[in-house]
Amino acid sequence: MAATELKRIVIIGAGQGGFQAAASLRQEGFAGEIVLIGDEPELPYQRPPLSKTYMKTGDATILPLRPESFYDAQGITLRMGSRVEAIDRAVQRVMVDDEPVAYDHLILATGTRNLRPPLPGIEHCLDLRSLSDAKALRAALSGASSVGVIGGGFIGLEFAAVARAAGLEVSVAEAAPRLMARAVSAQMSERFAEKHRALGTMLRLADPVAEISAKGLTLASGKSIACDFALLSAGVVPNTELAAEAGLSIENGIKVDTQLLTEDPAISALGDCASFPDPFSGRLVRLESVQAATDHARHIAKRLIKGAQAPYRAVPWFWSDQADWKLQIAGLAAPEDRAEELPDGTMLRLDGERVTAVETVNNAKVHMRSRKAMGQGTPLMLEDFAALAG
Amino acid sequence: MAKITFVQPDGRRQTVEAETGKSVMQVALAHGIDGILAECGGAMMCATCHCYVDDDRTGTASEGEEDMLDCAEAEVRPTSRLTCQIKVSEALDGLVVHLPEADE
Numbered sequence A: 001m002a003a004t005e006l007k008r009i010v011i012i013g014a015g016q017g018g019f020q021a022a023a024s025l026r027q028e029g030f031a032g033e034i035v036l037i038g039d040e041p042e043l044p045y046q047r048p049p050l051s052k053t054y055m056k057t058g059d060a061t062i063l064p065l066r067p068e069s070f071y072d073a074q075g076i077t078l079r080m081g082s083r084v085e086a087i088d089r090a091v092q093r094v095m096v097d098d099e100p101v102a103y104d105h106l107i108l109a110t111g112t113r114n115l116r117p118p119l120p121g122i123e124h125c126l127d128l129r130s131l132s133d134a135k136a137l138r139a140a141l142s143g144a145s146s147v148g149v150i151g152g153g154f155i156g157l158e159f160a161a162v163a164r165a166a167g168l169e170v171s172v173a174e175a176a177p178r179l180m181a182r183a184v185s186a187q188m189s190e191r192f193a194e195k196h197r198a199l200g201t202m203l204r205l206a207d208p209v210a211e212i213s214a215k216g217l218t219l220a221s222g223k224s225i226a227c228d229f230a231l232l233s234a235g236v237v238p239n240t241e242l243a244a245e246a247g248l249s250i251e252n253g254i255k256v257d258t259q260l261l262t263e264d265p266a267i268s269a270l271g272d273c274a275s276f277p278d279p280f281s282g283r284l285v286r287l288e289s290v291q292a293a294t295d296h297a298r299h300i301a302k303r304l305i306k307g308a309q310a311p312y313r314a315v316p317w318f319w320s321d322q323a324d325w326k327l328q329i330a331g332l333a334a335p336e337d338r339a340e341e342l343p344d345g346t347m348l349r350l351d352g353e354r355v356t357a358v359e360t361v362n363n364a365k366v367h368m369r370s371r372k373a374m375g376q377g378t379p380l381m382l383e384d385f386a387a388l389a390g
Numbered sequence B: 001m002a003k004i005t006f007v008q009p010d011g012r013r014q015t016v017e018a019e020t021g022k023s024v025m026q027v028a029l030a031h032g033i034d035g036i037l038a039e040c041g042g043a044m045m046c047a048t049c050h051c052y053v054d055d056d057r058t059g060t061a062s063e064g065e066e067d068m069l070d071c072a073e074a075e076v077r078p079t080s081r082l083t084c085q086i087k088v089s090e091a092l093d094g095l096v097v098h099l100p101e102a103d104e
């Protein structure tokens, strides 16, 4: 459908990606109606500070992506606190608050929710996904002297560092044998494990949590961790139910093509909830990052409004702040990609001779140069890498 | 509070009252200034808050900031700064911030 025929674009999910889609559609010159529907009560906000600055300071004024006036000025109809209950593809409309809203194009930006494994006592755990979760967690922090963190991924470790700095006794229980196992090399996991131990955090690796009580955690090994409260940060599940009920394919996320289109030409999907083909390997990947959400959104806006046909191929990047360490990752490694450490501490991930990802700590220079080099359209090879770091 | 003036590439000027303690980037977003996207929310990861600031009072860019600026979309000049790294204080009253040409 040509841009001129699009009268109303509806976006489900008013988080990082949904917001960006609305903003980019206007930036590309879309003059029609934009309806941005989100089930959270707040203006669209950023999540990364929830486990970083906001967790430390409690200052929520830094969170909104834009002030309310932005949506008025841009003519974006923002429906906060509204949940889309169903998509009717045959007649191109969604049901929200029992009211049908028609669309010419629909963008799914529903994100993820916390995984809650069926463990005994799971109801004792707090989450860290939304601002309301973060508020509850801050309240728990202020009265406590110890905390147990279930899951040694980015969010759990960022929180652990903040809690430790606030003087709490912190224990992290991770089922896998190493921290951040899905995302970084074994060497980087080890460096961060040493860092957290040096901060005084107790790490229990390869020992999944078996049970939770008001007094603490019991691990599979039988060991127990006494704590005043527990954070559950053991991964997320993509919000794909709406799409699945509408008959769209789900493969670890809402399946989209190189144009970020679902099988229905009137429906795109982006960000945390979308599985898209990695431009290099072709395998379907789902990324949970600000970069993916915003770059996807821009790509979709360009396609819808300018008719751009180029496949999506933005370079993935990610960061995590843990105490005074900033981990930065450029590119995307498959779990089996080998790792090679450079003298300056940079970790390269390699598929054959191709650099798939570059992991650095407090080294913005190498990170940015890697991002730039990976964005040139040709694969970045190991032999070309040395020239970059210079 | 401090007055900050944002100047668009076409010369359009907007002067706003900036809250001290916030970053210049946060002030720009709060006042709907065009041209500052701030996609990473001030984490020094995106360089989409890049501006030109010719004023000694803001100090100089840190090493990490310089490294990010290297890869900014718009032309990088000696006055280039990431506005998320400039903190507003009373001492910055009257600051003038020039926005770069939009990319593309």
Ligand SMILES: Cc1cc2nc3c(=O)[nH]c(=O)nc-3n(C[C@H](O)[C@H](O)[C@H](O)COP(=O)(O)OP(=O)(O)OC[C@H]3O[C@@H](n4cnc5c(N)ncnc54)[C@H](O)[C@@H]3O)c2cc1C
Residues within 6 Å of the ligand: A012, A013, A014, A015, A016, A017, A018, A037, A038, A039, A040, A046, A047, A048, A049, A050, A051, A082, A083, A084, A085, A109, A110, A111, A112, A128, A129, A130, A155, A239, A242, A270, A271, A272, A273, A287, A288, A289, A290, A291, A293, A317, A318, A319, A320, A321
């Ligand atoms: C604590 C924390 C720290 C993070 N730190 C980093 C970081 O350092 N760097 C980084 O790159 N990324 C980080 N992330 C990840 C990043 O925030 C996400 O990747 C990003 O928000 C994804 O954007 P999205 O639009 O896909 O989803 P979201 O921002 O999650 O937005 C989805 C929205 O859709 C809403 N929704 C779902 N279903 C419906 C429905 N049926 N009707 C209406 N609304 C619906 C949800 O409630 C939600 O508001 C962090 C995330 C968290 C939680």
Ligand code: FES
Residues within 6 Å of the ligand: B025, B037, B038, B039, B040, B041, B042, B043, B044, B045, B046, B047, B048, B049, B050, B068, B082, B083, B084, B085
């Ligand atoms: S807001 Fe991203 S670098 Fe300043």
